[in-house]
Amino acid sequence: MTADRVLVTGAGGAVGSAFLARLAERAPAAGLVGVFSGEASRDAYLERAPRAVTDVLRPVVCDLTDEDATLALTGTLGRGRRTVLVHAAANVSWSASPEAARLGNVAVTRNTARLARALGDTRFLLLSSAYTAVDDWEYRNTYEESKAEAERLLKRDFADLDPSVFSCSLVVGHSATGAISRFHGIYPLLGLVERYEPPFLPGDRDGLIDIVPVDWVASELCAMTEALLAGGPARDVVASAGEAAPRLSDLVSAVVTVLNRARRVEGRPELADVPLVPYRRWDFLRRSVDAWKVTEIRLPNRQFLDRLIGIYRPYFENARVRLPENTTCPAPHWSGYVDGVVEYWRTANVRRPPRVASAS
Structure with a gap:
């Protein structure tokens, strides 16, 4: 791999935590940085995280809704030889007000993309939902609408980051153990x-x-991240169940x-x-x-x-949900x-x- 750092926002969430565990298992050459919304969130995650993660993870705390605080992470993290920023932080509530949904999903994406630009030589990978799309879609709630808006914003205003989008379906527990860190969705x-x-x-x-197990999602996200780490082209993935739902x-x-x-x-x-x-x-x-x-x-x-x-x-x-696209294997x-x-x-x-x- 030619990169030296993977930075993950929403590191304590269901997908973020499973992704970090899977990435640590695969022993990437890059270092791992996890961004947490507060000290309590960071400490709770570190208490339950596997040793393989805590041994290599650099946890940082930042309120990503605060643009100045987010950009200040540039000084904390320093410029890397290459960074892949996996933006998994989101307001996932289906019943959030329009203001709360746009703050957590649009404003935070904008702030994080500006951080990526400031870090230099950074690829941006946005986590989105297979239950939404940027075009030809009837949005069922503010979550879907705000995630689509965040994707449009990213590809319109931050094309220099060569952004990719990983859209996954409703995430449930591990396919072997049932384990998951957050009980959302179903x-x-x-x-x-x-x-x-x-x-x-x-x-x-x-x-x-359309439901998918979190370990499969983490593996697909790892494969996508590793391709970006190696300098591969931007691409979009839809990690939905399709016929397996x-x-x-x-x-x-x-x-x-x-x-x-x-x-x-x-x-x-x-x-x-x-x-x-x-x-x-x-x-x-x-x-x-x-x-x-x-x-x-x-x-x-x-x-x-x-x-x-x-x-x-x-x-x-x-x-209605988007069909699987560009996954390495079916759900x-x-x-x-x-x-x-x-x-x-x-x-x-x-x-x-x-x-x-x-x-x-």
């Missing part, structure tokens, strides 16, 4: 099923939910199966099957339960339920890892008290 749905035992859920039973009905059924396996061992009542109903029927049933005070149908707290279903609804009604089929993903979440979360969750 995980609040698991909490709804386990804690509140809904008698039905809204959604298209035949719609696909589950139907929504199959995913819900698999979740119930795993949770019931544990309930039998623990001597707890098993969950009933959770059928999926069209949204027009869901809306009718939801109003009827309230209006007619139906007590035989037990539903979660209305505020919690309406918020969670409202966040997921755009994806359950329109599951693993969901059936081979979903049991471990659900069990890892269950072990970590099932005994925690219920709370209002966000899908972000």
Whole structure:
């Protein structure tokens, strides 16, 4: 390799932390620098990070929403012979306000790109979402819209960085262990099923939910980074599941199966099957339960339920996602890892008290 440094923002996130672990395993010639939003985030990451990472990682703390503080990292880091900056930091909330989404995804990308330019001889790799695109796309929330805007900004105003974009799908746990450092994406749905035992859920039973395991994502991101380290050309990758994604009905059924396996061992009542109903029927049933005070149908707290279903609804009604592109190998089929993903979440979360969750 001809480069001497990989700088990763969002180093403590689900993808960032898995990427650093995978890159350290592959023993690159380049040094590793991780950027954390605060000392608490840095310390929490270092406590759980593998020894292979902590032995080689240089952690730095910076508020990337602050342009001056971000540019000041130039003095802290110094100019390298060559740097690949992997920008994984983002506001991933599907329900963020437009202002918060643009700050976390557009302004931070601009600040980080200016840092890359100031460092000299730097290649820029932006992490984005396979659930959005810069053209011909109906944005389902502020996250998708702001990520697309960040990509446009990068390629329009920072073409000198020869930017590449790595767009991945909804990330779930490790394909062998189920492990993941952040429970975003589909995980609040698991909490709804386990804690509140809904008698039905809204959604298209035949719609696909594009999920990918975090270790596969990390490996694909490593391959892309290593190519840039070696001086390869810029390219874009879409790390989505494609034909390996589950139907929504199959995913819900698999979740119930795993949770019931544990309930039998623990001597707890098993969950009933959770059928999926069209949204027009869901809306009718939801109003009827309230209006007619139906007590035989037990539903979660209305505020919690309406918020969670409202966040997921755009994806359950329109599951459009970009097809895989330029990956080194296809994503693993969901059936081979979903049991471990659900069990890892269950072990970590099932005994925690219920709370209002966000899908972000």
